Amino acid sequence: MTIQELLNKTDRFAANNGCQIIEVDEHHAVAVMTVTNSHLNGGNVCQGGALFTLADLAIAALMNQGGKLTFGISNQIMFVSSAHEGDVLRAEAVSISDHHKIPSVEVRVTNQENQLICHVTGMGYRKSVAIPGNEQK
Template sequence: MTLIDVLNTNDRFANNAGAKLTFIGDGRATAVMTVTKEHLNAGGVCQGGALFTLADIALAAVMNSHGNLTFSIESTISFLHSAVEGDVLTAEATETFNHRKIPYCEVKVRNGRNELVCVLTGIGYRKSIKFSGE
């Protein structure tokens, strides 16, 4: 199985939220999610946790794309624009700094109108063992 298959299958939380990886490349990854009524908060817009989940699966893909098991140790998210039911959101993750132990990445989530919905920055810890996905 490829990394994209492993993460799309084994990250059950992201899978249950409807977040799916569509691309993993060298220092980049993309994930998508359509906002459904199950994603909405009491104010009628997409709940922040759903947005974080989408950004987080893209972050995980970038951080693990070099083959070694890498976990996020700090993430910060800024919510800039509301997402509503029916919005197709795209999370584009970029590895800003590929340190052998402490990678730094940024994820931008946009809606279908190319409006920036949120930005997540993350720092990871890269272990010396290979990522197996099991």
């Protein structure tokens, strides 16, 4: 099973929030989400936690694509503009450092017009065990 298939099947929180991985390779990963009414905050724009969840899924796909279980240990998000109901968001994570223990990535979340919504940097801790459910790697 690929990391894309595995995370789309097992990351229930991301799936329940409408997030899905559509691309993964050793250098980048892409996750998408359409902003729905349930993503909106009191200001009638997409809630920051929904944006973070989308970016975090892309980070997880990229950091875990090599088959070793990797958890996020530090992430920072910078909100640049608002996302609105109906926007189709794309989170593209790119590898900054694929260190064997402490990988780091950058994520750009954009809308359907390629407008930057937020920027996320992430760092992970890579364990020496295989991803549960994908032990053959």
